[in-house]
Amino acid sequence: MQTEEQYLQLHALHPGAGGGEAVEMTLGELAELWFCTPRNVKIVIRKMTESGWLEWIPGRGRGHTSRVRFRADREEMLLAVTRELVHKGRLSTALDWINRYGSATEARTRFMEWLNDYFGYVKETDPGKGRERKVETLRFPLFRVIHRLDPAETIYAFDVFMLRQIFDTLLTYDAVKKEVLPGIAHYWEANADRTVWQLYLRRGVLFHHGREVEAEDVVYSLNRCRANGTHMTNRWLLKGVDRIETLDERGVRIRLAAPNHLFPRFLCFSPASILPRELLEEQGEAFFEKPVGTGPFRVETLMKDRCVLEANPGYYRGRAHLDRVEISILPAEHERSVHWDPRKGQLFINHGEFEPLPSVQDWEKILKVSDGCSLLTFNLNKEGPQQSKLFRKALHHLVDRGRMIRELGGDRLYPASGWLPGPETKEADVAYDPDQGRALLEQSGYNGEPLHLFLYGKHERDARWLAKHLASFGIRLEITVTTWAKLRNADRVRAADAILYEVCMEVEEVTLLEIYLRDGEYVRMHLSPEVRVRIEEMGERLVQLPEEEERADMFRKMEELLKEEGALLFLLHKELNTSYNRTLRGIQFNSLGWVDFKDLWFQHQR
DSSP, X not given: OXXXXXXXXXXXXXXXXXTTOEEEEOHHHHHHHHTSOHHHHHHHHHHHXXXXXXEEEOOSSTTOOEEEEEOSOHHHHHHHHHHHHHHTTOXXXXXXXXXXXXXXXXXXXXXXXXXXXHSEEEEEEEGGGSTTEEEEEEEEEESSOOOOOOTTTOOSHHHHHHHHHHOOOSEEEETTTTEEEESXXXXXXXXXXXXXXXXXXXXXXXXXXXXXXXXXXXXXXXXXXXXXXXXXXXXXXXXXXXXXXXXXXXXXXXXXXXXXXXHHHHTTSGGGOOOOHHHHHHHGGGGGGSOOOSSSEEEEEEETTEEEEEEOTTOTTOOXXXXXXXXXXXXXXXXXXXXXXXXXXXXXXESSSSOOOOOOTTEEEEEEEOSEEEEEEEOTTSOSGGGOHHHHHHHHHHOOHHHHHHHXXXXXXXXXXXXXXXXXXXXXXXXXXXXXXXXXXXXXXXXXXXXXXXXXXXXXXXXXXXHHHHHTTTOEEEEEEEOTTGGGSHHHHHHOSEXXXXXXXXXXXHHHHHHHHSTTOHHHHHSOHHHHHHHHHHHHHHTTOOSHHHHHHHHHHHHHHHHHHTOEXXXXXXXXXXXXXXXXXXXXXXXXXSBOGGGOEEOOOO
């Protein structure tokens, strides 16, 4: 498409040159525009002339200016090229071209109308599937990066969601019933003190490349996740494992160093997904460029700006109804430039990127309070105003969370006083007490020093609101907006006085432990060494408690310790908002706030 872009670049310099009007230009000007030699300019001009896009009228004699007459309509060419880019999975590039070359035309409006029809459910003939079989596809845009689909390293909610489409774990967790269910393993048992666990694999569970899952794959996958001295982010999950061994080709024994009554739930967690041993050994890091699992979908394409999943026809829990899912990945800066028509498409998942859709005929809406919250962590290992406990306590009472919700709206639902929303969750912020906050601020000796707050783009509106609100109390908040990937860098985390982010629970009790115990987790990295040790000791005792009520009490004590230290500032509970056409069935939120693709299907209207 290089020649097409060169034509659009040239035409955009003369947007009013239509209807046969000729404009003057030299070969030197074109060489500068296209960053090439005059010889290559002549080649490009010849291609455009032969294609009928323009007429080139050379100047007569040395030093005379040539003229060009545009024949191809810029708007029509731009639309044709950008639609082709979208079909190739390059939506981000298409939007860039619309912005760059579409001025003084209706290209943006027309492209967005076409794009609204492109996304959603489509049934097409795929000649590559034999006998021109109809293929049912769901297409949707994603305004976040898929970082890395490695179970041992993945931490972001959408990445975890994608793992669950591609891989399976030994056991699964029903968040509604709060019950552990069979997965790749059909049966499990433990000794009396819960230090030895044995699991038995189903027959006929196949990896996407056709081989049956064996006990050796389980041993390899879990050992890889827990390997000491590696960069595996999620090795905390299996830190208590002493040894993993095979019983036979379908039996596995896991020996723990201490009792763990939560261990079956640990095995439901995405980092414990099962991978094909021989492919990882053969391919190394290249395996994750197109990972292979046992899940309901296999990866067909995984690129920077596109991911295509195809249904696993032999999935042991039943084939997906959809044949294909196509995800167009867009950078965050395009979130506000893309405008959706809710009457088009079938599915609209909103995690705060957009304003809620208006009510539309034949559409349903599912609302759910997210299991988790947004919060600020305070870096207790760095000099700055956050070193003062009195200052941190002052912020707790000075932030008016209820007003924040009223003024920002969107998916912001309730003030948060802890990790999880509960029956006591109210719209009013009981912690807001400006008089007490001012008194604590004065006692802290705060003298206008800046508090350096780091965050990624999704939370920028919240950060700007906090900065304006706290400025009324004389507190300076300096905001650094960065990317998801950069904020994962340990040096960047250590450089922040505070980090604003959001927690989403995959497996409730396990996710809470992850917050406290996983290396690289913001809360853990920002805790003082003394508090970190106390939290670790409480976590070790917690997993040895047999009763859920006892564990819940320990979790409360861990949370109260952090509140007492002022180590973090709970902000808001948020709403998960999904709108969908009534023809789309099988809609159900999972614990991560997304809709599992496997159960989606479309009911054709009569």
